Every structure is written in C-alpha cells, then in structure tokens.
Amino acid sequence: MKEGLALITAIFLVAIILTGCGEATTQETAEVARGDLAITIPVSGNLETAHKTYLSFGTTGVVDEILVKEGDEVIEGQELARLDAPSLEANVKMRQAELEMAEYGLFRTVYPHYTNTYATDLAATWLALDDAQENLEQAQELLKEGKIQEAQDLLEQVEASLAKAQEKSQARVWALPVSVKLAELQVDQAQAGLDMAKAELDKATITAPFDGTISGIEIKEGEQLSVATYTKPAIWLIDLSEITMSGLIDEIDITMVKLGQEASIILDALPDKELKGKVTFISQAGTVQAGVVSYKTTITLENPGSELRDGMSASADIILEQRSNVLLVPNRAIRGSWENPYVEVVVNGDTEQREITIGVSDGAYTEVLSGLDEGEEVTLPAVSQFSFMSFGG
Numbered sequence: 001m002k003e004g005l006a007l008i009t010a011i012f013l014v015a016i017i018l019t020g021c022g023e024a025t026t027q028e029t030a031e032v033a034r035g036d037l038a039i040t041i042p043v044s045g046n047l048e049t050a051h052k053t054y055l056s057f058g059t060t061g062v063v064d065e066i067l068v069k070e071g072d073e074v075i076e077g078q079e080l081a082r083l084d085a086p087s088l089e090a091n092v093k094m095r096q097a098e099l100e101m102a103e104y105g106l107f108r109t110v111y112p113h114y115t116n117t118y119a120t121d122l123a124a125t126w127l128a129l130d131d132a133q134e135n136l137e138q139a140q141e142l143l144k145e146g147k148i149q150e151a152q153d154l155l156e157q158v159e160a161s162l163a164k165a166q167e168k169s170q171a172r173v174w175a176l177p178v179s180v181k182l183a184e185l186q187v188d189q190a191q192a193g194l195d196m197a198k199a200e201l202d203k204a205t206i207t208a209p210f211d212g213t214i215s216g217i218e219i220k221e222g223e224q225l226s227v228a229t230y231t232k233p234a235i236w237l238i239d240l241s242e243i244t245m246s247g248l249i250d251e252i253d254i255t256m257v258k259l260g261q262e263a264s265i266i267l268d269a270l271p272d273k274e275l276k277g278k279v280t281f282i283s284q285a286g287t288v289q290a291g292v293v294s295y296k297t298t299i300t301l302e303n304p305g306s307e308l309r310d311g312m313s314a315s316a317d318i319i320l321e322q323r324s325n326v327l328l329v330p331n332r333a334i335r336g337s338w339e340n341p342y343v344e345v346v347v348n349g350d351t352e353q354r355e356i357t358i359g360v361s362d363g364a365y366t367e368v369l370s371g372l373d374e375g376e377e378v379t380l381p382a383v384s385q386f387s388f389m390s391f392g393g
Helices: 002-025 086-113 122-144 147-167 178-202
Strands: 029-031 033-055 061-066 077-082 203-207 210-215 236-248 260-268 274-289 290-300 313-330 342-348 350-355 355-361 365-370 375-377
Touching: 033 210, 033 290, 033 355, 033 365, 077 236, 086 147, 086 178, 236 274, 236 313, 260 290, 290 313, 313 355
Parallel strands: none
Antiparallel strands: 029 375, 033 236, 033 313, 061 077, 077 203, 210 236, 236 290, 260 274, 260 313, 274 290, 313 365, 342 350, 342 375, 355 365
C-alpha cells in the first residue's frame, strides 16, 4: 500500500516538473514593429443637427395647398404650404389702392405750385382718380360686409383707373415745400397700412427659413386651422449638412482638450464606419452629477453622410497627440520604472535585459525612442509576474 502511494506521488511530481518545463519553452513574445499611435480622450453622446425646427402658420384658415412632401430637399425662402386667405389678399389690394390714391393726392397738392413743370393731361388724370376713389370706397364697404369677391372685382377696377391716371400724369422731381407735408404724411400712413396688410398675408404662407430636408408634415390640404390649432407644428424641417455630437468630459481630462482637435467618431448604428470631426465647443460651465464635475464638449462632424440621423448614439475619441510610423511594443513587455524602463529581448534563443527610452503611450502600446530595433522579439511576462503596472492593460 505504501509502495503504491509513493509511486503516485512520484508521478505527480514529475508531471509538475514537466508542466513547468513546458511553460518555459512556450514563453510568450511580441515583435517590435512600426505603427501609428494616438493618445485620446473618450467621450460618448448623441448626434444633433445644427438646424432643425418646426414651422407653422401665423393665422387661421383652410389649408389650400401643400407644396412639398416628406423627404424633399428645399432651399431658403421656398414656399412650402399656403392657406386659402381671400380676405387677406383683398386687404392687400385695398391698401395698395389707398397708397396710390395718397400718392396722387400728393400730386394734386403739389401741382398748383409747379404748373409749368408738368406736361400732363389734367382732365383725364382727374377723371381717372375720381373713378378710382369712388370704386375704392365701394370696395371698402363690400369688404366690411364680407362680400370678398365683389370687393376684389371693384379693386381690379381701381387698379385700372390708377394705371390710367398714372399714364396721364408725370412724377415730380423737385423737393416738396412745407405746404405739402400733410400729403406726404398720408402717403407714409398708406405705405405703413400696405406693409401691415402684406405681413398678415405672409402669415398664410409657410416658407423655408434655411436649406434643408422636409422630415415631417402634420397638416392636410382642406384642413381647417382654428385659433386653437393654427400654431401647432405643420411642417418639420431639418438641415443634415451640419451635424454635431455633444458629450461630457471629466474635469481631470478637460484641461487637455482644445478647440480644433481632431476626433474619430463611431456610431452604434454604423459600427463599421469611422467618421471624422473636430472639437468646436468647450463649455466653461461645469455640470455636477453624483459629485463628479464634467464639461460639455461639442464635436462637429466632417462630411456627414445622408445615412446619419438626428439623435443617433455615438462615441468619439478626441486625439490629443498622434505618432506615425514609430517603433511600438506592448505595455506589458515593459518592466522597471518610468525613470528606468527595460525589456527582455530574445537573442539567439536566450533573453537579455535591455534598457530603453520610451515616448508616449496609449494604454496598450508604448513608443520606443531608443534601445530596440524593428523586428526584434521581446518577452511578455505572465500577468501574475507583471510588476510594472503603470504600463499594463
């Protein structure tokens, strides 16, 4: 029995020795190679378009025409939708006629002082102005009664009469005397009335405030918009030509972030596509969450594609420092201290300790400035034997 136990113990010891020998012969190594190195600060956030807004009408009425559809590209100033607004249109015509009447009233006031300056058909001019005045008064009454179509017909006659009067008259070219200041004031008042009427009519039309894409339409042709509903979102407009990403950076790292630094961005929805951007905003005001102070930082994307969407989740690496085509070794291979780092190099099957000069590190690899040549092999200690934790990852 004792002999059997002794035999088992011996076999176990031999197995341990052989296992140890196996580990020694399979020492993990890494090749010293050239590559690129970037020191970065990570930040997470969401994409946001620089310009997005909802557009609505400024007055009540029936939706007469929707001039766009979802997905359309539009330009600044383009009309997107209109209300049926006959009363507003008639009011503009009436105010236009009032302005022209005031201008001809000014002409009547000025003319007696400058008879020899004009070459006009006075009789025809006065008759045309009288017709215009009469029709204008009738149109005003019809508009008050709600007879919009009849008023518009009369306003067309007013326009014709004024055109005839203009043809028979000639504009003045001299400075007005004090005696006609009242007539000038009437012209100014009529112009102000016309401007107000046009402004009210403009409220019946939605126009694009900037170039963009129609992302939603919330109205229908024929829909009646009341006092309670005309201000609701009618059309959503978004500009995808400028997209930013905002996130929070810890106070320890924020001092290293500068405007203009480049960044690489990866989207959760497009993990295989790397986007480029630059830091365009760093907040001066901190945000405190659970006792941690962070600062909002904005990255503006370069050449955003049409596949991007407002609100997409994203993560970015802001590049603080970059090295190209430098010698690199894994951090795990470096031993010693920051002041006196060294590696073990494989030479003819043996290892030798060699001091090196190091540069920057990204947490996984470190730049080697001197002490190693490209293609050499360095040993990688087991994690349990790794003592230089400043380099480890």
